[in-house]
Amino acid sequence: xxxxxxxxxxxxxxxxxxxxxxxxxxxxxxxxxxxxxxxxxxxxxxxxxxxxxxxxxxxxxxxxxxxxxxxxxxxxxxxxxxxxxxxxxxxxxxxxxxxxxxxxxxxxxxxxxxxxxxxxxxxxxxxxxxxxxxxxxxxxxxxxxxxxxxxxxxxxxxxxxxxxxxxxxxxxxxxxxxxxxxxxxxxxxxxxxxxxxxxxxxxxxxxxxxxxxxxxxxxxxxxxxxxxxxxxxxxxxxxxxxxxxxxxxxxxxxxxxxxxxxxxxxxxxxxxxxxxxxxxxxxxxxxxxxxxxxxxxxxxxxxxxxxxxxxxxxxxxxxxxxxxxxxxxxxxxxxxxxxxxxxxxxxxxxxxxxxxxxxxxxxxxxxxxxxxxxxxxxxxxxxxxxxxxxxxxxxxxxxxxxxxxxxxxxxxxxxxxxxxxxxxxxxxxxxxxxxxxxxxxxxxxxxxxxxxxxxxxxxxxxxxxxxxxxxxxxxxxxxxxxxxxxxxxxxxxxxxxxxxxxxxxxxxxxxxxxxxxxxxxxxxxxxxxxxxxxxxxxxxxxxxxxxxxxxxxxxxxxxxxxxxxxxxxxxxxxxxxxxxxxxxxxxxxxxxxxxxxxxxxxxxxxxxxxxxxxxxxxxxxxxxxxxxxxxxxxxxxxxxxxxxxxxxxxxxxxxxxxxxxxxxxxxxxxxxxxxxxxxxxxxxxxxxxxxxxxxxxxxxxxxxxxxxxxxxxxxxxxxxxxxxxxxxxxxxxxxxxxxxxxxxxxxxxxxxxxxx
Amino acid sequence: xxxxxxxxxxxxxxxxxxxxxxxxxxxxxxxxxxxxxxxxxxxxxxxxxxxxxxxxxxxxxxxxxxxxxxxxxxxxxxxxxxxxxxxxxxxx
Numbered sequence: 001x002x003x004x005x006x007x008x009x010x011x012x013x014x015x016x017x018x019x020x021x022x023x024x025x026x027x028x029x030x031x032x033x034x035x036x037x038x039x040x041x042x043x044x045x046x047x048x049x050x051x052x053x054x055x056x057x058x059x060x061x062x063x064x065x066x067x068x069x070x071x072x073x074x075x076x077x078x079x080x081x082x083x084x085x086x087x088x089x090x091x092x093x094x095x096x097x098x099x100x101x102x103x104x105x106x107x108x109x110x111x112x113x114x115x116x117x118x119x120x121x122x123x124x125x126x127x128x129x130x131x132x133x134x135x136x137x138x139x140x141x142x143x144x145x146x147x148x149x150x151x152x153x154x155x156x157x158x159x160x161x162x163x164x165x166x167x168x169x170x171x172x173x174x175x176x177x178x179x180x181x182x183x184x185x186x187x188x189x190x191x192x193x194x195x196x197x198x199x200x201x202x203x204x205x206x207x208x209x210x211x212x213x214x215x216x217x218x219x220x221x222x223x224x225x226x227x228x229x230x231x232x233x234x235x236x237x238x239x240x241x242x243x244x245x246x247x248x249x250x251x252x253x254x255x256x257x258x259x260x261x262x263x264x265x266x267x268x269x270x271x272x273x274x275x276x277x278x279x280x281x282x283x284x285x286x287x288x289x290x291x292x293x294x295x296x297x298x299x300x301x302x303x304x305x306x307x308x309x310x311x312x313x314x315x316x317x318x319x320x321x322x323x324x325x326x327x328x329x330x331x332x333x334x335x336x337x338x339x340x341x342x343x344x345x346x347x348x349x350x351x352x353x354x355x356x357x358x359x360x361x362x363x364x365x366x367x368x369x370x371x372x373x374x375x376x377x378x379x380x381x382x383x384x385x386x387x388x389x390x391x392x393x394x395x396x397x398x399x400x401x402x403x404x405x406x407x408x409x410x411x412x413x414x415x416x417x418x419x420x421x422x423x424x425x426x427x428x429x430x431x432x433x434x435x436x437x438x439x440x441x442x443x444x445x446x447x448x449x450x451x452x453x454x455x456x457x458x459x460x461x462x463x464x465x466x467x468x469x470x471x472x473x474x475x476x477x478x479x480x481x482x483x484x485x486x487x488x489x490x491x492x493x494x495x496x497x498x499x500x501x502x503x504x505x506x507x508x509x510x511x512x513x514x515x516x517x518x519x520x521x522x523x524x525x526x527x528x529x530x531x532x533x534x535x536x537x538x539x540x541x542x543x544x545x546x547x548x549x550x551x552x553x554x555x556x557x558x559x560x561x562x563x564x565x566x567x568x569x570x571x572x573x574x575x576x577x578x579x580x581x582x583x584x585x586x587x588x589x590x591x592x593x594x595x596x597x598x599x600x601x602x603x604x605x606x607x608x609x610x611x612x613x614x615x616x617x618x619x620x621x622x623x624x625x626x627x628x629x630x631x632x633x634x635x636x637x638x639x640x641x642x643x644x645x646x647x648x649x650x651x652x653x654x655x656x657x658x659x660x661x662x663x664x665x666x667x668x669x670x671x672x673x674x675x676x677x678x679x680x681x682x683x684x685x686x687x688x689x690x691x692x693x694x695x696x697x698x699x700x701x702x703x704x705x706x707x708x709x710x711x712x713x714x715x716x717x718x719x720x721x722x723x724x725x726x727x728x729x730x731x732x733x734x735x736x737x738x739x740x741x742x743x744x745x746x747x748x749x750x751x752x753x754x755x756x
Numbered sequence: 757x758x759x760x761x762x763x764x765x766x767x768x769x770x771x772x773x774x775x776x777x778x779x780x781x782x783x784x785x786x787x788x789x790x791x792x793x794x795x796x797x798x799x800x801x802x803x804x805x806x807x808x809x810x811x812x813x814x815x816x817x818x819x820x821x822x823x824x825x826x827x828x829x830x831x832x833x834x835x836x837x838x839x840x841x842x843x844x845x846x847x848x
Contacts, residue, residue, distance in 0.1 A: 074795075074798055074799060077794060077798065079791055110825065111825055113800060114824050114826060117798060227794070263794075264793070267794075268797075288822075288825065293827075297810075297811075297827075304814075306814065398829045401817070401829075401831070411818075510795065511831070512831050513828065514828070515799075515829075516820060516827035516828070
């Protein structure tokens with residue numbers, strides 16, 4: 001165990017591995033305290049089956065204690081399975097997590113009443129509690145005087161004052177945790193519920209028999225009774241059937257008849273008890289002083305100035321992931337992976353056969369495809385951490401909420417959507433900041449509709465080849481089309497999200513109640529930690545899947561390897577070499593010799609390109625393309641386009657390279673104008689349209705629309721899987737986007753042909 | 757939701773949604789049922805508590821209020837569930 005600061009270790013060690021859970025409202029500095037307690041050694045995982053992060057780390061200074069950071073929440077009244085995680089962990093009802101031996105409730109001292117609401121709920125969980133009274137510096141600055149002894153006596157739990165941002169109070173908290181683990185007792189409830197209510201809670205025991213093992217704990221029974229339509233009730237009814245629903249409804253009716261209706265009961269009782277306590281223990285100035293936060297907000301949420309500041313900031317964020325990451329990505333792509341690939345291929349250091357190609361195309365291409373996203377993810381998460389830790393994120397959501405409500409989303413979805421213009425992968429990861437699960441999934445499912453940077457090569461190719469330069473309404477029509485592709489995705493989010501929120505994601509969204517926390521200076525170390533963990537999570541968990549898919553698609557495009565094609569190519573190459581020999585011998589001048597060499601090199605290159613195309617045609621992938629050709633025929637694409645579409649499943653931009661291979665283009669197809677010419681010259685090889693061009697304006701624009709709307713990106717799918725915890729959502733997203741892409745492409749082709 | 761139909765900005769049916777920037781009020785009741793009411797209550801908007809309207813977002817919605825010493829943003833439609841009595845101007 002590394003010594004981080006000098007926490008008091010004079011206390012005897014706690015025996016056996018113990019767990020202390022950290023719980024608190026959002027914006028209370030809980031993460032700062034977690035980092036201080038664990039010395040930044042926290043590990044992030046996911047609770048199985050829900051989209052909640054599980055953070056654990058060893059407690060610094062006391063042997064054998066693990067700290068478990070529970071998600072920030074205002075209340076234990078869970079509305080969704082995600083919110084139920086905290087309740088279940090506290091009650092030891094999650095098989096994947098040991099029941100904590102003590103709970104640290106982190107409260108914001110400057111905002112004590114609302115924070116004590118959650119604390120009073122935790123008091124009833126039957127576990128020893130330590131109250132971490134954080135942000136005492138902020139409270140003091142606002143003129144709040146808190147009598148810690150009176151607070152501790154009134155609550156019946158140890159209270160540790162902290163200013164965790166400055167590192168003050170952490171050793172005392174460690175000591176209090178140690179004491180609570182050794183000899184702590186659960187506190188008495190803070191708020192007394194009427195006896196009629198307690199009787200109904202007790203009467204639920206036999207009704208709920210069979211829900212989990214043993215008797216259902218009191219806290220869960222309270223939640224079932226109190227939270228009308230909540231997650232606890234829903235789970236009990238799902239497990240035990242309608243009799244439970246009837247029993248709970250009857251109990252609530254009896255309570256209502258007795259004058260203690262459950263609606264509003266809990267809040268009234270708890271805030272009543274909290275009010276009585278803070279009356280004694282806290283002194284506040286009559287008139288709240290104008291804080292720095294008030295002054296900053298007067299600017300940053302101002303109608304005009306605030307909106308401009310917001311636009312400027314978002315432009316900065318967008319540019320950073322779009323253009324700052326670009327050189328880094330280019331460096332990784334060209335200098336690192338490109339050089340490595342060229343190094344291996346140059347002289348065929350791995351034998352030049354299937355293995356070399358697997359390494360160069362499948363593995364290096366795949367790993368490169370993963371790592372190339374890293375700069376964007378790390379930079380975006382740096383910004384997200386700064387925006388969130390400073391308190392601005394809530395302001396951004398406040399400003400944007402009205403706009404995003406058009407599609408049934410909230411202001412929280414803005415940053416994920418914006419980020420997705422650079423890349424859907426960080427965008428989807430950014431959706432973690434959306435509290436409502438339904439909104440989060442709707443955002444994750446629609447974010448890939450935003451035109452990401454990987455679409456640009458496809459747009460460039462098609463626009464360059466098929467759209468003549470010229471002006472439409474005075475604007476460069478190529479640029480107009482480019483902008484149109486971006487607009488297409490934005491416009492489609494509205495109906496797609498709207499439909500999702502009324503069908504698959506139907507149901508009550510939690511109300512958009514959002515605290516606007518006081519502004520704070522973000523801590524460099526905390527920001528770095530978030531950047532690092534986002535990067536690691538992506539590479540480790542999404543990366544493996546991306547790599548596997550790249551290798552599979554590589555294998556499909558390589559096997560079966562027709563030896564005849566290779567022999568034909570070798571014959572051409574040999575012939576070119578022989579004729580070069582003859583020409584060199586006969587050539588009278590240096591110039592003629594140079595011309596002969598150039599001609600021979602061109603012939604070899606031509607043969608290589610032709611063979612690559614021929615191999616692809618005869619591979620499993622080529623056969624798949626031929627098999628699905630009829631599907632794409634209404635749009636006007638031949639089997640080569642079909643192959644390119646299938647081959648670009650790992651990543652959209654692959655389509656350009658694949659088209660290059662299939663249309664026998666030598667050299668770098670992405671930079672070459674010859675691919676454009678080849679596409680223009682492409683003719684149907686057979687069928688009724690034999691001899692006609694494959695690409696007219698209609699089928700070319702259709703290809704662009706297809707790639708604007710499809711979800712040909714295994715990284716996005718892998719991240720969706722990781723963020724939603726199930727394969728269902730990524731599969732759904734793939735199906736709906738492919739359908740949209742197909743219909744969009746077909747419509748584009750039909751309309752364009754009718755117009756031209 | 758009961759009795760949250762809006763109406764003129766005066767009289768006994770005044771709601772939080774109808775207050776203007778800078779106005780202060782006392783919460784009389786949070787009306788209706790379901791998740792919204794429960795969340796509003798949990799966030800401390802209980803009967804008898806004072807609220808002040810700090811500002812509205814640039815597009816007029818959502819609104820920002822100060823309650824129990826902290827800043828809370830809520831949508832105007834949701835604020836209609838909070839019945840209030842106006843008690844004056846100035847910060848809470």
